[in-house]
Amino acid sequence: LKFVILGGKQMGSIITxxxxxxxKDHYAGAMKGVILSINPRVTIADITHEIPPHDVxxxxxxxxxxxxxxxxxxxxxxxVDPGVGGRRRAIALEADGHIFVGPDNGVFTFIxxxxxxxxxxxxxxxxxxxxxxxxxxxxxxxxxxxxxxxSLGVSVEDLGKPLRKPKQLPLKEPSLxxxxxxxxxxxxxxxxxxxxxxxxxLVKPESRIRIGEWIIRGLSTSYSDVPKGKPxxxxxxxxxxxxxxxxxRASDVVKVRDGVRVTMRS
Amino acid sequence: LKFVILGGKQMGSIITxxxxxxxKDHYAGAMKGVILSINPRVTIADITHEIPPHDVxxxxxxxxxxxxxxxxxxxxxxxVDPGVGGRRRAIALEADGHIFVGPDNGVFTFIxxxxxxxxxxxxxxxxxxxxxxxxxxxxxxxxxxxxxxxSLGVSVEDLGKPLRKPKQLPLKEPSLxxxxxxxxxxxxxxxxxxxxxxxxxLVKPESRIRIGEWIIRGLSTSYSDVPKGKPxxxxxxxxxxxxxxxxxRASDVVKVRDGVRVTMRS
Amino acid sequence: LKFVILGGKQMGSIITxxxxxxxKDHYAGAMKGVILSINPRVTIADITHEIPPHDVxxxxxxxxxxxxxxxxxxxxxxxVDPGVGGRRRAIALEADGHIFVGPDNGVFTFIxxxxxxxxxxxxxxxxxxxxxxxxxxxxxxxxxxxxxxxSLGVSVEDLGKPLRKPKQLPLKEPSLxxxxxxxxxxxxxxxxxxxxxxxxxLVKPESRIRIGEWIIRGLSTSYSDVPKGKPxxxxxxxxxxxxxxxxxRASDVVKVRDGVRVTMRS
Numbered sequence: 001l002k003f004v005i006l007g008g009k010q011m012g013s014i015i016t017x018x019x020x021x022x023x024k025d026h027y028a029g030a031m032k033g034v035i036l037s038i039n040p041r042v043t044i045a046d047i048t049h050e051i052p053p054h055d056v057x058x059x060x061x062x063x064x065x066x067x068x069x070x071x072x073x074x075x076x077x078x079x080v081d082p083g084v085g086g087r088r089r090a091i092a093l094e095a096d097g098h099i100f101v102g103p104d105n106g107v108f109t110f111i112x113x114x115x116x117x118x119x120x121x122x123x124x125x126x127x128x129x130x131x132x133x134x135x136x137x138x139x140x141x142x143x144x145x146x147x148x149x150x151s152l153g154v155s156v157e158d159l160g161k162p163l164r165k166p167k168q169l170p171l172k173e174p175s176l177x178x179x180x181x182x183x184x185x186x187x188x189x190x191x192x193x194x195x196x197x198x199x200x201x202l203v204k205p206e207s208r209i210r211i212g213e214w215i216i217r218g219l220s221t222s223y224s225d226v227p228k229g230k231p232x233x234x235x236x237x238x239x240x241x242x243x244x245x246x247x248x249r250a251s252d253v254v255k256v257r258d259g260v261r262v263t264m265r266s
Numbered sequence: 267l268k269f270v271i272l273g274g275k276q277m278g279s280i281i282t283x284x285x286x287x288x289x290k291d292h293y294a295g296a297m298k299g300v301i302l303s304i305n306p307r308v309t310i311a312d313i314t315h316e317i318p319p320h321d322v323x324x325x326x327x328x329x330x331x332x333x334x335x336x337x338x339x340x341x342x343x344x345x346v347d348p349g350v351g352g353r354r355r356a357i358a359l360e361a362d363g364h365i366f367v368g369p370d371n372g373v374f375t376f377i378x379x380x381x382x383x384x385x386x387x388x389x390x391x392x393x394x395x396x397x398x399x400x401x402x403x404x405x406x407x408x409x410x411x412x413x414x415x416x417s418l419g420v421s422v423e424d425l426g427k428p429l430r431k432p433k434q435l436p437l438k439e440p441s442l443x444x445x446x447x448x449x450x451x452x453x454x455x456x457x458x459x460x461x462x463x464x465x466x467x468l469v470k471p472e473s474r475i476r477i478g479e480w481i482i483r484g485l486s487t488s489y490s491d492v493p494k495g496k497p498x499x500x501x502x503x504x505x506x507x508x509x510x511x512x513x514x515r516a517s518d519v520v521k522v523r524d525g526v527r528v529t530m531r532s
Numbered sequence: 533l534k535f536v537i538l539g540g541k542q543m544g545s546i547i548t549x550x551x552x553x554x555x556k557d558h559y560a561g562a563m564k565g566v567i568l569s570i571n572p573r574v575t576i577a578d579i580t581h582e583i584p585p586h587d588v589x590x591x592x593x594x595x596x597x598x599x600x601x602x603x604x605x606x607x608x609x610x611x612v613d614p615g616v617g618g619r620r621r622a623i624a625l626e627a628d629g630h631i632f633v634g635p636d637n638g639v640f641t642f643i644x645x646x647x648x649x650x651x652x653x654x655x656x657x658x659x660x661x662x663x664x665x666x667x668x669x670x671x672x673x674x675x676x677x678x679x680x681x682x683s684l685g686v687s688v689e690d691l692g693k694p695l696r697k698p699k700q701l702p703l704k705e706p707s708l709x710x711x712x713x714x715x716x717x718x719x720x721x722x723x724x725x726x727x728x729x730x731x732x733x734l735v736k737p738e739s740r741i742r743i744g745e746w747i748i749r750g751l752s753t754s755y756s757d758v759p760k761g762k763p764x765x766x767x768x769x770x771x772x773x774x775x776x777x778x779x780x781r782a783s784d785v786v787k788v789r790d791g792v793r794v795t796m797r798s
Contacts, residue, residue: 014568022456026332029313033335047561053457054513066558069565082513085488135487137503190554191585221667222617237669247586247614288722292598295579299601319723320779348779351754401753403769
């Protein structure tokens with residue numbers, strides 16, 4: 001009996017939260033309360049609540065970058081939900097042994113692309129949500145309680161019928177032109193590192209990379225390969241080519257936002 | 267015996283933290299250490315540490331908006347404490363099945379108004395605080411250890427004698443003039459939504475709302491009821507009328523801070 | 533048997549995280565996933581992920597200020613790591629009954645100075661890290677898994693051989709000139725309080741303090757000792773002389789950054 005009781009936790013009842021709710025308001029805190037009211041023993045891991053408001057792509061990319069590092073059966077809640085209360089669906093899915101919960105607006109695009117979900121279901125079951133559902137805060141009223149119930153063993157199928165064509169964001173893939181690979185910056189992190197969409201497998205140690213006015217010859221294997229303040233190219237921790245300054249902010253120097261072109265020649 | 271041991275957790279030993287300590291310093295981290303030193307099995311839920319410094323009202327409103335979503339017996343610590351070390355009292359109270367701990371400076375105003383606390387007690391017991399009490403950080407030295415002891419079963423009465431008249435903030439209620447309800451913006455959230463003090467029960471679907479140069483006719487039932495970037499009025503998730511832009515920041519357009527007038531006519 | 537099972541938690545399996553990873557990206561979240569994959573029952577306490585990028589001193593000072601408030605055997609992970617992937621070592625150490633994990637770049641300077649570590653070891657054991665180690669994110673690939681293994685009972689000695697001379701930051705001590713103590717501001721907190729390097733034991737109630745154009749006569753025992761907006765000197769919660777405004781930001785008025793001189797005369 002003892003093992004049964006402790007089992008819930010041992011079986012991996014972890015819920016992660018990735019949202020654009022910010023860190024100043026009560027929104028994330030209210031979600032955690034709903035979760036703990038349903039499953040007091042679950043472990044909640046805040047990933048970030050600082051996704052830029054309404055930026056579904058950034059949430060999708062963030063989710064892709066961390067979820068694999070959690071134990072299987074972890075429930076990942078991802079909420080960037082400008083369509084809340086409108087016609088967008090609420091969904092839950094299983095992929096790669098993990099469970100995902102959020103709006104059907106493309107926030108799970110990388111999961112569909114890279115992990116082949118075994119099943120995607122609409123969330124329709126009133127049994128697994130709060131009884132009062134607000135117009136603007138489904139994170140608290142739908143997604144949090146659903147995640148908590150999933151952590152207690154409810155199955156994705158119990159939530160509603162399968163969804164055939166979940167929404168996906170268009171992803172920009174790098175293109176090949178003559179001997180050049182043409183990619184772009186898709187994410188800028190807190191350190192000002194420029195993350196491109198060029199995957200590690202296309203990158204060679206002797207590649208020559210051009211971005212804005214920079215030309216970088218060869219890949220580095222650590223930031224300190226170059227003098228302080230100098231640019232470098234490196235395979236980043238998410239598996240893509242990144243452009244950085246040693247102890248500086250590449251994004252301040254290149255003065256670009258997402259979408260700037262990066263050219264790589266072997 | 268087994269159930270006794272696990273009981274603490276099952277009985278709801280959760281402590282929430284709402285402070286103006288910011289996320290950059292060690293302050294919130296030190297509080298969590300004190301709590302975990304006294305009760306290693308408690309669940310700590312960070313609500314926010316980003317209340318604007320010294321803004322007691324924002325902490326009070328935040329607390330009101332999330333606490334009900336936690337299980338009963340949860341201990342809510344709310345610290346915005348410009349009077350720390352001076353003559354303001356430290357208090358703990360029970361209301362609505364929840365327990366609250368913080369300075370007696372009005373941070374529990376909404377609890378008094380909406381939940382009728384059964385008892386408010388001063389914190390005087392040296393047994394439940396750290397032995398060294400600093401001049402400037404009672405969050406760590408008094409409120410955190412008191413919350414931890416409460417989570418272990420200490421009662422609010424054990425902390426000190428009852429307090430008759432806890433301090434309350436003056437709350438601005440909407441007023442009625444002829445056929446108009448005149449309210450104001452009391453909170454602006456991270457999305458730039460303007461939360462008013464007009465409660466949902468006064469709002470009718472066909473209401474006409476005026477704020478600054480905007481006139482909004484009728485209530486929306488989701489942000490996407492109006493085109494992207496357009497203003498709308500909606501009953502928000504905290505139970506008040508809110509003014510928003512679909513996928514934009516109402517606060518940027520209205521260019522106001524708290525306190526701007528909102529007029530509603532049926 | 534029951535006690536054995538619960539013992540892990542009772543014995544203090546807490547891991548604290550202090551980093552410059554920011555709160556916007558997936559970095560801290562990925563670390564937590566690695567930790568929970570190895571030890572699902574550990575309690576993770578986020579101290580801050582908002583150390584300014586590459587600011588080893590601020591991380592070192594933060595660590596000093598909170599770690600003692602955690603139970604003994606807590607594992608404190610501190611990562612500000614501009615030299616990641618280069619020649620700097622990864623280390624783990626025991627001091628004062630606590631365990632510390634991070635890069636050997638001076639982030640543990642205050643621990644060495646104030647707590648006499650019993651042993652400092654290099655992290656070399658591939659058994660306790662992830663199998664794939666990225667070039668840029670040892671927080672996830674080395675420090676997080678090592679901390680998780682330590683929380684399960686692995687010893688610091690198991691990680692690699694002892695390190696004789698761990699790196700230390702030069703600390704500026706206050707100097708004595710005639711009857712004056714000359715110190716400086718070493719940290720500015722979120723409230724704008726100016727934390728100096730003058731320890732409490734040198735401060736006397738009647739001290740006269742000079743900083744910039746301010747002259748402050750005598751120490752306060754609470755912020756509210758002086759009128760709102762007025763400057764004061766007080767022994768802060770970290771054990772150093774601090775300069776503050778009552779309900780205002782001293783750092784805005786003095787308009788200085790770290791390093792400004794503070795003079796104290798008895």
